[in-house]
Amino acid sequence: MNSLTRKQRELFEREQLILDTAQQILNQEGLAGLTMERIATEIQYSKGTVYNHFSSKEDIINGISCRCMNNLVELFSRASHFCGNNRERISALVIAHSIYAQLHPVEVQNMQLIKSKDIRERISADKQDEILLLEQRVTGIALNIIKDAMAEGDISQNEQDAPDGILLGLWSMSYGSNLLHLSDIPFDKLGMRTPLELVWINSNKLLDSYNWKPLSTKMDIQALYQRICTELYQKELQQLNK
């Protein structure tokens, strides 16, 4: 029994090692440079051993995605515990999401891949469920804040403004901003500010439109932005600045 667990732990640790290595290669050399041979060489095992852990390259991408989403869950969780009103807590999610995209640019972009059908087919069902579960945790955190806000009367409640409307509004805006930011459209050359600069303003506008109190017109959102950054994401922002 003990030896079994030791064995299992060894396997688990190697799995992590594989993902560590794969992620590193992905970041350094892009998706094209990420090959099974390359990973095998790097971890000093043979290709077959890698295949004992992951059934395909897509499976590895999926594994990397799961790790990243766990990071997102952690960032979101921190945001949801931000010491402030519900409006401030939901705003913190937007910042969390954009920091996430900046911390994991390559991964976020390639995560799109596993969303396409013919690639998803090459990933085992339970691994897919893992992603789904993580997505549920992420949306769950946001939904809880929205429900809190409704329960506490921060938002005027009526049918059209149901929680899913607010959630998807913020989510799609956030998601879209992140991906636009990562695409290399030269916003500066088009005389525009970048999506990441503007998502803070626009998400606040959207929340205002849902009449989520306190409105951004009644508070200093730049100060709030700073406060969230320093209180919640000091470490991550330092990492981004170097």
Place this chain on the structure above:
Amino acid sequence: MNSLTRKQRELFEREQLILDTAQQILNQEGLAGLTMERIATEIQYSKGTVYNHFSSKEDIINGISCRCMNNLVELFSRASHFCGNNRERISALVIAHSIYAQLHPVEVQNMQLIKSKDIRERISADKQDEILLLEQRVTGIALNIIKDAMAEGDISQNEQDAPDGILLGLWSMSYGSNLLHLSDIPFDKLGMRTPLELVWINSNKLLDSYNWKPLSTKMDIQALYQRICTELYQKELQQLNK
């Protein structure tokens, strides 16, 4: 001269044939099924000939993207000539964008690919410029409407609400909604409406928040939705329904 143009026309037509074929394969069998051999067989030429037109598979994806974006430009252009006020015209863009994503689901999803750096490197510079140009046309149409609205006093003008803010707000929301819709997250099972159902509401909320007159609270946006669909996109919607 005449023979030269004939030759050129032949080449151009074959290029179109290649893209037609590639797009068809992409839709029927996914990215994995799209191989250079496959295209060559289909058009009854050899692989080498295909390579005379496109330097790589990525180059073909890029070509397909350009065609799609031309479609988007056309849909946008129609929206911008919608017979109504500026607020209605900009709203029509949102509908256009979502119809576009539904008409070209596979292409839109794979277009993300050519946004990633290591793949973009495999596309010739002038082909990349083509995409950039199209992106400019698309954003240009939207920007013009926003500027019209500002000039005509539909939007209260102040620094923060500069055109790029509105543009990127709508763009990222639209873009994000489309991609979320195409990812196979089971929104229904999560008890939510879908991104495409909600983007209409949320984009209107955002525009309201910019105080873009007439506000959606003062008009029947469901009726407007219907009017835009029937007046501008009858044909496309019929195509989608079958």
Place this chain on the structure above:
DNA sequence: GACATTATTTGACGCAACGTCATAAGATGA
């Protein structure tokens, strides 16, 4: 129409990467 020259097409070839599997090496237990 015959010939030279230029342009285009072809498919065999080299190469890289995926994923498999028979065999080798190692661990476990009696």
Place this chain on the structure above:
DNA sequence: TCATCTTATGACGTTGCGTCAAATAATGTC
């Protein structure tokens, strides 16, 4: 110590990309 079961290996088959020398076709000239 030996038998058994588990894990690791890398050679192998396969596929698909992209190249290029040779074949074929088109064009122009006399």
